[in-house]
Amino acid sequence: MKSVSLNTFPPKEVLSELNQFAERIVGREFHQMGYPFDQEVNLHGFYQWLIETKLCDVTLINVGDPFKTEWDMLESDEFERRCLGFLARSFGFPEDDFWGVLTNGGTDGNMHGVYFGRKYLEDAARSLGLSSEKGKPILYVSSEAHYSVRKLGDILQIETRMIDAHPMGQMDIDDFRVKLDPERPALVVIAIGGTFKGAIDDQEAIEKVLNEVRPPAVYRHLDVALFGGYLPWVDDEKFRNILNQKARGFDSLAVSGHKFLAMNEPVGIFICRKDVPNHLHSYSVPYLNGVIPTISCSRSGFDALKLYWRITTTGEDGFRRETAHVLKMTELLEKRLKEVGVKTWVNPCSTTVCMERPAPEIVHKYAMACGEDPVLGKLAHVVVMQFFNEELIEEFVLDIEQTMKVKGERID
Numbered sequence: 001m002k003s004v005s006l007n008t009f010p011p012k013e014v015l016s017e018l019n020q021f022a023e024r025i026v027g028r029e030f031h032q033m034g035y036p037f038d039q040e041v042n043l044h045g046f047y048q049w050l051i052e053t054k055l056c057d058v059t060l061i062n063v064g065d066p067f068k069t070e071w072d073m074l075e076s077d078e079f080e081r082r083c084l085g086f087l088a089r090s091f092g093f094p095e096d097d098f099w100g101v102l103t104n105g106g107t108d109g110n111m112h113g114v115y116f117g118r119k120y121l122e123d124a125a126r127s128l129g130l131s132s133e134k135g136k137p138i139l140y141v142s143s144e145a146h147y148s149v150r151k152l153g154d155i156l157q158i159e160t161r162m163i164d165a166h167p168m169g170q171m172d173i174d175d176f177r178v179k180l181d182p183e184r185p186a187l188v189v190i191a192i193g194g195t196f197k198g199a200i201d202d203q204e205a206i207e208k209v210l211n212e213v214r215p216p217a218v219y220r221h222l223d224v225a226l227f228g229g230y231l232p233w234v235d236d237e238k239f240r241n242i243l244n245q246k247a248r249g250f251d252s253l254a255v256s257g258h259k260f261l262a263m264n265e266p267v268g269i270f271i272c273r274k275d276v277p278n279h280l281h282s283y284s285v286p287y288l289n290g291v292i293p294t295i296s297c298s299r300s301g302f303d304a305l306k307l308y309w310r311i312t313t314t315g316e317d318g319f320r321r322e323t324a325h326v327l328k329m330t331e332l333l334e335k336r337l338k339e340v341g342v343k344t345w346v347n348p349c350s351t352t353v354c355m356e357r358p359a360p361e362i363v364h365k366y367a368m369a370c371g372e373d374p375v376l377g378k379l380a381h382v383v384v385m386q387f388f389n390e391e392l393i394e395e396f397v398l399d400i401e402q403t404m405k406v407k408g409e410r411i412d
């Protein structure tokens with residue numbers, strides 16, 4: 001019984017409007033190809049469980065460190081820790097050498113990476129006795145990485161050097177070598193999957209340059225927004241190892257939970273080496289019972305439960321099968337587009353299919369994302385996700401072929 005009695009449902013006319021909205025959304029769910037969201041999230045069991053357990057009527061907020069133990073407020077820290085443990089293992093972090101938190105999205109994860117990296121490097125600079133000018137870190141990121149990184153450099157007032165990218169979207173290592181300052185700490189953000197072309201920056205080549213130029217301290221943050229969901233599950237060890245912390249030695253990474261991990265609302269995952277948060281400020285927040293490493297205070301406690309539901313209903317085998325499926329569908333889409341004469345580009349182990357931009361009606365019908373490139377021209381892309389199948393691909397390709405025929409563009 002509520003203390004103040006209120007309606008459970010909105011008035012009839014409002015409900016009818018909302019129902020029409022729902023019908024419209026569900027009717028278009030599979031024509032969403034330009035953005036890396038899964039439209040088969042398979043979460044009805046979770047929502048049913050929330051209703052059955054009455055958790056749907058509870059407010060559940062996690063704050064601060066999910067690894068804290070002394071806490072009276074309602075929280076789901078235990079399940080957040082389990083999600084982080086599963087993902088940290090998938091990224092090859094040693095069992096007892098990681099820290100992490102669920103974030104409000106990929107950008108928030110990058111914000112933790114850039115902020116933690118800056119603090120880590122400033123601490124290293126102090127230990128090395130560098131002057132305040134020489135101790136200031138420089139942020140390096142490629143022009144093809146997600147715009148959030150550049151914006152975060154601006155917000156956090158870190159000098160940011162944009163590194164050129166090759167036409168296929170990978171960081172230009174020669175340009176990195178030229179721009180890398182040997183005298184100031186380096187905060188390198190590495191795109192493991194650029195947003196538009198899906199290129200993977202070459203960590204080994206970046207490492208080689210860092211070893212040659214030898215800046216006084218280095219922090220490596222990986223933006224693995226979409227790719228972080230599936231690279232750990234690919235068959236080919238060479239690609240799997242890209243996200244193996246033990247093998248690559250990166251300091252932190254940020255994943256978007258609402259991309260391959262198929263959460264239906266923004267959520268992210270930030271994971272770093274356990275030592276990294278020790279370099280943050282040491283002031284305490286008394287009302288929260290201690291030192292708080294996270295930037296934002298509150299986050300959804302339901303995210304942890306939903307992600308845990310997803311992880312346990314899918315399992316390692318499910319993630320492997322989903323990964324194999326998206327890679328197979330990508331190959332099929334690339335092949336079919338080329339067969340009908342559409343110029344198409346796909347990076348290794350990427351599910352982002354870039355193509356010469358189709359007619360506007362196709363772009364709108366399938367909610368494609370558009371871009372422009374000085375070398376490749378006007379482009380649009382499709383990101384192949386779990387809901388793609390042969391029929392959807394065929395419908396899309398035939399639609400494109402039809403518009404090309406109308407315009408007399410088909411190359412037979």
Ligand SMILES: Cc1ncc(COP(=O)(O)O)c(C=O)c1O
Nearest residue numbers: 105106107146193194195225256
């Ligand atoms: C590579 C990359 N990083 C970060 C982001 C930002 O993620 P979010 O939208 O979860 O903030 C995106 C979003 O598309 C992305 O593609």
